[in-house]
Structures are given as structure tokens and as C-alpha cells.
Amino acid sequence: MRFALLATTMLAGSALLASCATKEAPVPVTPAAVVEAPAPAPEPAKPAPQLGAFGFDEAGMDKGVSPGDSFYNYANGTWAKNTPIPSDRSNYGMFTVLADLSQKRTQGILEEVKANPNSKIGVAYSTYLDTGTIESKGLAPIxxxxxxxxxxxxxxxxxxxxxxxxxxxxxxxxxxxxxxxxxxxxxxxxxxxxxxxxxxxxxxxxxxxxxxxxxxxxxxxxxxxxxxxxxxxxxxxxxxxxxxxxxxxxxxxxxxxxxxxxxxxxxxxxxxxxxxxxxxxxxxxxxxxxxxxxxxxxxxxxxxxxxxxxxxxxxxxxVLKDQLLVRSLDRFSAVLPDAFDKENFSFYGTTLSGTPEQQARWKRATDWTAGALEDEVSKIYVAKYYPPETKAVMDEMIKNIIAAMGRRIDALEWMSPETKVKAHAKLAAFTPKIGYPDRWRDYSDLNIVSGDALGNVIRANNWAHEENVNHLGKPLQRWEWGMTPMEVNAYANFGMVEIVFPAAILQPPFFDPNADPAVNYGGIGAVIGHELSHHFDDQGAKYDASGTLTDWWTPADVAAFKARTDALVAQYDLYEPLPGMHVKGALTLGENVGDLAGLTVAYDAYRHSLGGKAAPVIGGYSGDQRFYLGWAQVWRRNFREPAMRQRILTDPHSPSEYRAAVVRNLDPWYAAFAPEAGQKLFLQPDQRVRIW
The missing domain is CATH 1.10.1380.10 (Neutral endopeptidase , domain2)
Known part of the structure; x- marks a missing residue:
């Protein structure tokens, strides 16, 4: 946070009381003016959180639902009922809200330069927008x-x-x-x-x-x-x-x-x-x-x-040639005549994802330009929209959460002492990346031509291909990022032993410097914990402190860990988002471990941040309640049925409702919300999955 230095000038003065030296009765003297020190300026009011009174949108709750039956609907039910999915989306939620904001901000950057023939990103954007020229050329370019x-x-x-x-x-x-x-x-x-x-x-x-x-x-x-x-x-x-x-x-x-x-x-x-x-x-x-x-x-x-x-x-x-013909026409449909664009969207957008309407051309032009020339756009974006003080707060939260993970490793009863030593070594090796890269790629050899939309796409793809292949034989480029600062996401890179948080996710509901710390720890804190714990999930745990895929656990540790992850697989296999379609517990295991461990570690870090003091009650909610509500809030998301079907089959992330439901494994959640035996989320203590 940025603190203003308020300088208050104190006027030091003394009253001169003059007494008459004669023997006559003294004449009362009233000072012409008494100079008093002005009252100190009041402390400036702290800005209000963007969401609700303390960083959580209470209006989106459905308090008619018991937390023990559906914590997701208790925290988000009214939002889910009242929030339509935009016609150009297959799903809509908190991630989408921030993605739309990033997209609009990026469009603003591109609109400022789209008429500048010397701006590579401006030419790329304006040419992609120019559907008239694309249509007039027909299939000639391809x-x-x-x-x-x-x-x-x-x-x-x-x-x-x-x-x-x-x-x-x-x-x-x-x-x-x-x-x-x-x-x-x-x-x-x-x-x-x-x-x-x-x-x-x-x-x-x-x-x-x-x-x-x-x-x-x-x-x-x-x-x-x-x-x-x-x-x-x-x-x-x-x-x-x-x-x-x-x-x-x-x-x-x-x-x-x-x-x-x-x-x-x-x-x-x-x-x-x-x-x-x-x-x-x-x-x-x-x-x-x-x-x-x-x-x-x-x-x-x-x-x-x-x-x-x-x-x-x-x-x-x-047949081989025909497949390649169709792949090519589908791949470039957005920069081919409109009939190809519509046909592609009809199948991939509407049939497979259920999206009624294609995104406006400016949105697709923005996304393509930001992808093709990502660093050229990114460096302008972060200069305009990423407050540098956010990094300092994130640094502190990450340190707290890494420390909490260390304490939890020490307390594990199922991990051997020798493996704990190696786990601590891995924890010490982490590199957090926050906001944006400290170096930018050079696109000077990428030729962007006004009026040649297809050519621009193909040349950008060729440039990206060359940039990737040219890594062969070169030293490891640890400065590189796998996401742009405009992406509302985060990731863990096992080989680099790093956790990465792009600028765009460091906003409400994930993070708000003016929100209650409990909500921030339940939001971005749990995201930090999630990415950190990916390095200790069923796959990340196979990589050691140097990022090498190797066996560094004892066989007994592996067996104990697998018993716990098998229980988590079985738990998620029971969830049925669509009739007859269950979550694939084995497919989503890594993300479910990340949610379970990440939320556990973030909670410990939050409690530790209180320094032994009791958290205040705010709006009738305890600190623990606000922490878990902060977690549930970030998973607000509505899906169209075909999109949900595709997600269940292909996505390693569980649907949002079940990501919120991971709380059923956490003892402090039971103390905070008092679910009762017989309710849908209630698990007896010996049934709760405890890993980290």
C-alpha cells in the first residue's frame, strides 16, 4: 500500500501576560488574540473494499441453504440464480469478470495505437478488425x-x-x-x-x-x-x-x-x-x-x-490430405471469409460448448494481438494497471504461506524424517514470480503487414515456433513466463521450482488491499497455497529441489501418501454434476490436492498472521468464517450444459461447486460453520482426507 506522509505544522507560541508596575488597581487585560495549536488532521478514511463491507459480497449468498448441505450455494447461491451467462460465453464467473476487465483494458491500449502505421501492435489489431478486406480477398490468401x-x-x-x-x-x-x-x-x-x-x-x-x-x-x-x-x-x-x-x-x-x-x-x-x-x-x-x-x-x-x-x-x-485441409481452414477461420468463421463457431462454440453467440470482433482482435505480440502489449498493460505496491504485499503473503507449509511438513506423522529434510530443501528452493517478467521478448523480426490478416497470423505462429525451437542447446532461460500479465490465472512450474502469479489475478475477489485479511488469505492466499502445494501433489512430488524427476521419497512415504490421495479420488468420484456424469477423481486429483493443501496452508498462515490475537468479528462473521467465505467466493461460476459436459471429460480441474466443497475435509471449517451429521458435506473426522 502507498502511505501518504502527512506533515502537520505545530505553531509554538507563548502568551505574554504584561502586569502594570503602578500601585493602582490592576486593569484586567484581555489578550487581543490567543494562538492555539490547530487540531491534528484526521486520519484519512481507509478506502472501502470493492466487494461488500469487508471484501465479500454478502448479497450473493443464499442463507436459506445450510453450509453443511452446500457450502457453494450458501456462499454463492443468490449470485448463481441472478447471474446470467452472457450470450458469447460458455460459462461465467469471477475469473471471467476479471478476464473481461483485462480484455477491455487491453482493447483501450490497442485502440490508442490502431491508426499508427508505425505501431506493430496497432497494425496487427486494426488488420484483424478489418473484416471487409478479409471478405474481399476470399480464399486467395490461403x-x-x-x-x-x-x-x-x-x-x-x-x-x-x-x-x-x-x-x-x-x-x-x-x-x-x-x-x-x-x-x-x-x-x-x-x-x-x-x-x-x-x-x-x-x-x-x-x-x-x-x-x-x-x-x-x-x-x-x-x-x-x-x-x-x-x-x-x-x-x-x-x-x-x-x-x-x-x-x-x-x-x-x-x-x-x-x-x-x-x-x-x-x-x-x-x-x-x-x-x-x-x-x-x-x-x-x-x-x-x-x-x-x-x-x-x-x-x-x-x-x-x-x-x-x-x-x-x-x-x-x-484422407491424410483432407484432414490437413480441414485443420487448416478451421485453424485460420477467423481470418478467412465470414462463412468459414461462422461454420467454425457453429460447431466448436455452439455445439460443443453451448455458446449461442460469437464474441464481438474487437474482443477476438484484442485476444489475438495480445497473444501474438504478448510482451509488446504486456509492458504497456503493467505500466498502466499494475500498482507496484501489490508486489510487496504478495511477497509477504507468499513468505507467510511458505513458512506455514514448512510447519505443516514438520508436523506430518506419515512422512519419514529423511524425506522431511528433502521436502524442506525443496521448499527453500522456490522462486515466486509476481505480476510480470523482468525481461521482455524482442519482436523486431516479426513482420506484421497492414491488410494481410492471414499472413500476420501465419507469420506470428512461425515466429512463436522458431522462438520455442531455438531454446535447444541454449542455457535455461529462467526469466521466461508461461502466461501474460493480462491472464487471470496462476501456475506452478515443476522443472523451474517456481510459482507464478500474473498481475490480472491480483484483484478482487482474489486480492484487495482494502479487504479484510481473512478474505484475502481465503482468496489469493489459498491460490498461493494451491500453486505451492502443486509441487507436492501426486505428480509435483516426483520432482526434487532441483526440479528433477526422480524418486526422493521412501517407499513407505509413497504408500502413505497414495493411501490419502486414493481416498480423495474416491471422494470426488461420487460427485455428479450432470445426470450420469461423475467427476473423474483420478483426472482431477492434482488440482484437488492443490485445493485441499492450499486452503489448509493458507488457513495456517492466516492464523499465524494474527500474532496470537483473536480475529475481530466483522458483520457478524468470525475471522475463520470470513476466510472460508473468501475461498468460496472466488469459485462463483455458472456453466452451460455442453460446456460442463466437456469440462468433466477433459479438464483436470473439478467443477467450481466441488472446489468450494473441499472445505468438508478441514476441521476448522466444522468449528466455523457447525455442519451436522447427516448433511451432505458432513464427514466424520476419520473420513476427512488429510494430506499436508
């Missing part, structure tokens, strides 16, 4: 690339074609990126993973659920429509062949549960070993094409990569 795809004569050139597609930002049957080598984190390595699906997950292709059967039919129609819009003959038959090919890819894909296992997904192979294990695709030609000169590659899902290579070998080249 036609050379489409002709290149259609002109492929044999599979001998397929790997090189995919490499160019990859550079352009088009999805291909394999995913690749350069990142840290998990077992040698000071070195960058090329990672290879499964890909090749046009729908969000293998279940969309393989499930017998009626909703997924309907989605498959809609997807086939979408493929047909895209090919038809591109003037391709026999579109329906070709679409059916693409769907059949992708269905076979889905059959060899690993599940999302297996794909999040850091141990299973670390498979180091030389090019010769990869080629032997996955014949049917020219990986050497592909790696050369993407500019990756490597001695080895890290393969995330070996059997899937093998299966996809085999399918490429057996699938007619015409």
Missing part, C-alpha cells in the same frame, strides 16, 4: 497453402508437409514442443506427444453416450460443410473418411489420466529407437522440417505415437 496440401503426390513428402503445417500453427497427428528435460532440467529437449483429433477427447469418438453420438454426427456435418465451403467435391464421403480415420486415432490415444502421469510419460528415445518403435512415419524428416536438431526426443505416449504412425502408413494419402 490458396497457395491449400494447393500445396492438395498437390502432395506421395507419402514420401507427408512428413515435410506436416512440419510446415506445424510451423504455421496447424494441428497435426503429433504434438511437439521444446521444454525442460524432466530428468535433466538444466537442458532443453524436444517433446513428442499424441494428437490428431478434431474433437476435444477420445471419448467424443468412442463413447456410446447419446450426447457423444450426436456430437459425432455434428462433427461429420462440420467436416462436410468446411470442405463444401472450400469448393471441394464429394465432401460428405470425404468427411466420413476423415471421421473414420480420427476414430482409429482415438482408439490408440492414452486416456487423460494416464497422460498426466509424469513417470509414465517420460520416455527418452534416440531417433533410431523412435523409428524402430513407430515405423510408418518419417520422424527424421519431420524433425528437420521443424528445425529441431536433436540427439534424442522425449515421447509422452509411446504406444499412441506407434499407433498413429501405423495408421498414417495404412491410411490413403487422400
Amino acid at each position: 490458396q497457395p497453402w491449400l494447393n500445396q496440401v492438395k498437390g502432395l503426390k506421395s507419402k514420401a513428402g507427408y512428413a515435410a508437409l506436416l512440419a510446415q503445417a506445424d510451423r504455421n500453427g496447424v494441428s497435426i497427428p503429433f504434438g511437439s514442443y521444446v521444454g525442460q528435460d524432466d530428468k535433466n532440467p538444466e537442458v532443453y529437449a524436444l517433446n513428442l506427444s499424441q494428437s490428431g483429433l478434431g474433437m476435444p477427447d477420445r471419448d467424443y469418438y468412442l463413447s456410446a453416450d447419446a450426447k457423444q453420438v450426436a456430437n459425432r454426427a455434428a462433427y461429420e456435418k462440420h467436416l462436410t460443410n468446411v470442405l463444401t465451403l472450400a469448393g471441394e467435391p464429394n465432401a460428405a464421403a470425404r468427411a466420413k473418411a476423415i471421421l473414420a480415420y480420427e476414430t482409429e486415432i482415438a482408439r490408440v490415444h492414452w486416456t487423460r489420466v494416464d497422460s498426466r502421469d509424469a513417470t509414465k510419460t517420460y520416455n527418452k528415445m534416440t531417433l533410431a529407437e523412435l523409428t524402430k518403435k513407430a515405423p510408418g512415419f518419417d520422424f527424421g524428416g519431420y524433425f528437420t522440417g521443424i528445425g529441431a536438431k536433436v540427439d534424442y526426443v522425449l515421447v509422452s505416449q509411446p504406444s499412441a505415437v506407434t499407433g498413429i504412425a501405423k495408421l498414417i502408413r495404412s491410411t490413403p494419402i487422400a
